[in-house]
Amino acid sequence: MKIACIQLDIAFGNPETNFARVAEKMTEAKENGADIIVLPEMWNTGYALTELEALSDSEERAKSFIADFAKKNQVHVVGGSVSTHKNGAFYNTMHIADKNGEAVGEYDKAHLFGLMDEHVYLEAGNSLNLFELDGVTCGGVICYDIRFPEWIRAHALNGAKIMFVPAEWPAARIDHWRVLLQARAIENQCFVVAVNRAGSDPKNEFGGNSMVIAPWGEVRMQLGMEETIGYTEIDLTEVDEVRGRIPVFDDRRETLYKKTEKNL
Numbered sequence: 001m002k003i004a005c006i007q008l009d010i011a012f013g014n015p016e017t018n019f020a021r022v023a024e025k026m027t028e029a030k031e032n033g034a035d036i037i038v039l040p041e042m043w044n045t046g047y048a049l050t051e052l053e054a055l056s057d058s059e060e061r062a063k064s065f066i067a068d069f070a071k072k073n074q075v076h077v078v079g080g081s082v083s084t085h086k087n088g089a090f091y092n093t094m095h096i097a098d099k100n101g102e103a104v105g106e107y108d109k110a111h112l113f114g115l116m117d118e119h120v121y122l123e124a125g126n127s128l129n130l131f132e133l134d135g136v137t138c139g140g141v142i143c144y145d146i147r148f149p150e151w152i153r154a155h156a157l158n159g160a161k162i163m164f165v166p167a168e169w170p171a172a173r174i175d176h177w178r179v180l181l182q183a184r185a186i187e188n189q190c191f192v193v194a195v196n197r198a199g200s201d202p203k204n205e206f207g208g209n210s211m212v213i214a215p216w217g218e219v220r221m222q223l224g225m226e227e228t229i230g231y232t233e234i235d236l237t238e239v240d241e242v243r244g245r246i247p248v249f250d251d252r253r254e255t256l257y258k259k260t261e262k263n264l
């Protein structure tokens with residue numbers, strides 16, 4: 001499986017430019033042999049949160065755009081996330097289409113990031129994000145979600161062998177990004193494919209450093225800060241091999257992990 005990570009420099013508050021640039025970059029990734037294309041977080045608008053009424057995706061444009069591209073090019077697309085307007089609220093939403101153009105997943109970011117005002121403008125989602133690509137169970141979470149190990153664990157316990165993580169993670173905390181992603185891969189014995197954006201917006205400089213990490217924790221791909229596309233091949237048999245080597249999932253003691261008055 002060849003994975004293409006599109007580390008895009010997102011145009012702030014400019015969906016037209018961003019749709020055109022994503023189309024161009026996905027075409028390049030397909031021409032370079034990608035089986036799965038992964039986009040960053042909020043790629044349609046960036047964090048133009050005060051302009052969501054006018055700019056966010058209210059008619060599933062991104063969902064159709066991703067599915068159409070996937071079908072036409074016979075490639076799976078993990079569509080990062082876009083700002084959406086649905087059911088009377090705004091969300092940070094991931095769309096996933098398989099290579100037949102089927103919409104196989106839709107996820108609203110579950111943990112809203114206060115430092116970037118998400119809690120002021122967005123509603124949180126409440127559901128896991130599990131989907132299948134070529135018969136492989138995958139999971140997808142968004143950016144700040146990686147600070148909640150139990151959330152990624154919930155996906156792994158439900159069979160995820162690859163976790164996709166689109167992000168807009170600032171350069172100021174890029175050390176946290178690298179360490180958290182590597183920990184999530186090691187503790188869940190799964191591949192982590194994390195795609196951050198490049199460039200800056202009025203409030204933040206973003207850190208790039210998109211990464212692909214193997215189930216044993218090795219960093220198989222790591223980009224710099226600039227806009228680019230990174231490619232890696234992954235072999236899913238590594239997941240079972242690592243899970244066999246140290247049987248973390250069998251050794252869990254679920255009953256010990258609940259907070260109780262007595263143990264405080």
Ligand SMILES: NC(=O)CCC(=O)C(=O)O
Pocket residue numbers: 041113116142143144145147167168169170173176
């Ligand atoms: N877009 C985000 O969720 C950013 C999360 C972040 O920067 C963090 O430190 O966590």
